[in-house]
Amino acid sequence: MTSEATITAFRRAEELVSRRRPLEALRTLEPVLDVDSDKPSVQLLLGRAYFFSSQLQRAENAFLRVLDFDPTDHYARLALGRTLQRQGRLAEARAQLRLAVTMHPDEPAYREALGEINTNIALRSS
Template sequence: MEAFRRAESLVAQRRPLEAIRVLEPVLDIASDKKSVQLLLGRAYLFSAQFRRAELAFLRVLELDPSDHYARLILGRTLQRQGRLIEARTQLRLAATMNPDPAYQEALGEINARIATDPRFE
């Protein structure tokens, strides 16, 4: 538990690479814990390891398909990879599950990007 809390603190301080190192022993014993995968995914996202972040968030959704925050942050991760259609799908689901204004804003942002991107005409 101490290592997990330390990793949380490091992610909050925007020190994701250190957080990933701290989480390594936690993963050995708790890789099936949603909170561990979510924190790991955030650390990967903040360190621009988008594919690894995506896999961690997908693991969270395997464990709990109704986790709207995991869908939101997965959508943001896909967006950072330029995978806008996939991102929109996740953001739509997240906004449907949780009508928080921040979720609606994220969905509106991705819809605007798709609408103005000539690849999607």
């Protein structure tokens, strides 16, 4: 696959994920993964497609790969936190969301996600 074809496939997969068509995005990403599987942007998009298709363990693995490349990627921490939340692993989710908020404190969506986790944990413990 040429570099231009890889970029085109990646952009198409991004569009499909944004339109909530994750299974099509995963198919579109297959040739990209053959060439660029070690790029954080590819793993992040892969994780999002897995997340939206409810393949949560695969999403978790993709987000963890992104964090292996760059532990300071606050969006990957948010996505990992949301993935862990959907798996019912609230304490682990809270840890990731706390890190995301610490890294990017001006993002209201991060604070909102952390507040939601804290509320769920409080409700479970009462």
